[in-house]
Amino acid sequence: MLPIDGGLATELEQRGHDLGDALWSARILADQPEEIRAVHQSYVDAGARVVVTASYQVSREGFVAAGRSEAQADAALRTAVDVARAATSGREAFVAASVGPYGAILHDGSEYRGHYGVSHDRLVDFHGERLEVIAASEPDLLAIETIPDLDEVRALVDVLADFPDVPAWLTMSCADGDRTSAGQPIEDLVALVATRPAIRAVGVNCTAPEHVESLLTRLSDAGAAALVAYPNSGRAWSPTAGWSGEGTDVGEDLVARWRQVPGMALIGGCCGVGPEAIAAIAGALRD
Numbered sequence: 001m002l003p004i005d006g007g008l009a010t011e012l013e014q015r016g017h018d019l020g021d022a023l024w025s026a027r028i029l030a031d032q033p034e035e036i037r038a039v040h041q042s043y044v045d046a047g048a049r050v051v052v053t054a055s056y057q058v059s060r061e062g063f064v065a066a067g068r069s070e071a072q073a074d075a076a077l078r079t080a081v082d083v084a085r086a087a088t089s090g091r092e093a094f095v096a097a098s099v100g101p102y103g104a105i106l107h108d109g110s111e112y113r114g115h116y117g118v119s120h121d122r123l124v125d126f127h128g129e130r131l132e133v134i135a136a137s138e139p140d141l142l143a144i145e146t147i148p149d150l151d152e153v154r155a156l157v158d159v160l161a162d163f164p165d166v167p168a169w170l171t172m173s174c175a176d177g178d179r180t181s182a183g184q185p186i187e188d189l190v191a192l193v194a195t196r197p198a199i200r201a202v203g204v205n206c207t208a209p210e211h212v213e214s215l216l217t218r219l220s221d222a223g224a225a226a227l228v229a230y231p232n233s234g235r236a237w238s239p240t241a242g243w244s245g246e247g248t249d250v251g252e253d254l255v256a257r258w259r260q261v262p263g264m265a266l267i268g269g270c271c272g273v274g275p276e277a278i279a280a281i282a283g284a285l286r287d
Contacts, residue, residue: 001259003282004050004096004230004268005043011274012039022066022107026057030068030076033083040087046275047282049093050266052143055080056100059130065105074133081137096169097139099156101147102126111206112173114149114182123155128162135163142168144199146206146270148181153192160196169201169228169266177214186215187222203228206270209250216261226265229258233272250277255284 009025015035017028029036036054043051055077063073084095102123103110110116116123134142142163147153147170160168170193173181180186186204193199202224204215209231216227231250250273258264267285269277 001264001285002049002094002266003047003278003285004228004266005040005046005048005052006230006269006273006275006278007232007271008036008039008052008054008056010272011042012036014274015039023062023068024057024104025054026062026076027066029054029058029080029083030072033079036080037083037087040084042275043278044087044091044093046279047286048268048278049282050096050268051084051088051093052096052145052268053080053084053098053139055130055134056098056145057104059105059126061126062105077130077133078137081134081139084139094140096141096143097134097137099127099131099134099142099144101145101149101152101173103148104146111146111148112175112181114152114180116149116152120151120155120158123152124158127156127159131159131163135166139166141200142166144168144170146173147171148173150180150182150184150188150192153189157192157196157199160198164196164198166198167200168198169203169226170199171203171205171228171230172207174204174207174211174215177211178218185218187218190219190222190224201226201228201265203266205230206232208232209254212254213257213261216258216264220262224263227261227263228266229264230266230268230270231273232270250281252280252284255281259285 060070060073101111
């Protein structure tokens with residue numbers, strides 16, 4: 001089992017960055033890539049062996065809406081891979097290029113609800129132009145993450161037909177221990193991705209820790225060959241107020257239970273899970 005890194009945006013905030021604008025961490029990526037590298041480095045030093053790039057929020061549509069250009073969006077996607085590669089240089093670590101959901105550019109919490117109200121073809125076009133640039137940047141794999149809705153998975157499955165040689169994981173955001181954020185049974189994910197052998201693992205991310213074991217077990221029982229989990233700290237997200245609440249520690253006891261699920265392959269953290277927690281996860285996996 002390999003430890004994944006932790007939350008990027010919340011660590012940038014810890015370093016004093018204001019992420020309140022429309023581009024969120026993508027602005028830091030475009031304007032201060034050395035800050036992204038520093039966060040990546042902190043996770044590699046903590047023991048992470050998979051680093052997820054800062055490309056989650058990057059899209060041509062989002063950059064144009066924020067007053068930038070499509071060319072700048074493409075450059076940011078390439079920079080995301082380059083910066084992560086630099087942070088892992090000389091270490092036994094993989095670079096996973098983040099492919100975030102369409103909902104991330106809407107700035108209204110849609111990545112935790114789904115049901116965007118856009119067509120299948122619209123989602124295919126949105127993800128297709130991003131993946132073309134990302135794949136050309138040669139990451140080790142794709143981290144298709146925080147997808148709330150199986151309708152978006154269907155679009156991604158169609159897009160991935162054009163990139164059969166790039167291995168990927170696909171993780172959903174979920175509101176409870178049974179269903180995706182859009183309310184579909186999590187087990188249905190396994191059959192949906194079965195036609196794309198490049199999707200090597202499925203799982204959950206940016207989901208409260210208390211739901212993870214149930215979700216992983218359901219995916220395993222449905223026939224998933226490999227599983228990945230990197231939950232958030234369990235706090236509630238609001239697009240206007242940010243993160244709130246006490247949350248749940250992603251501690252060794254939870255990791256010990258997750259690693260017992262058949263097919264478990266990668267464990268890490270998302271929003272609010274920092275280098276100290278990743279060091280503990282890495283230690284638990286070594287032990």
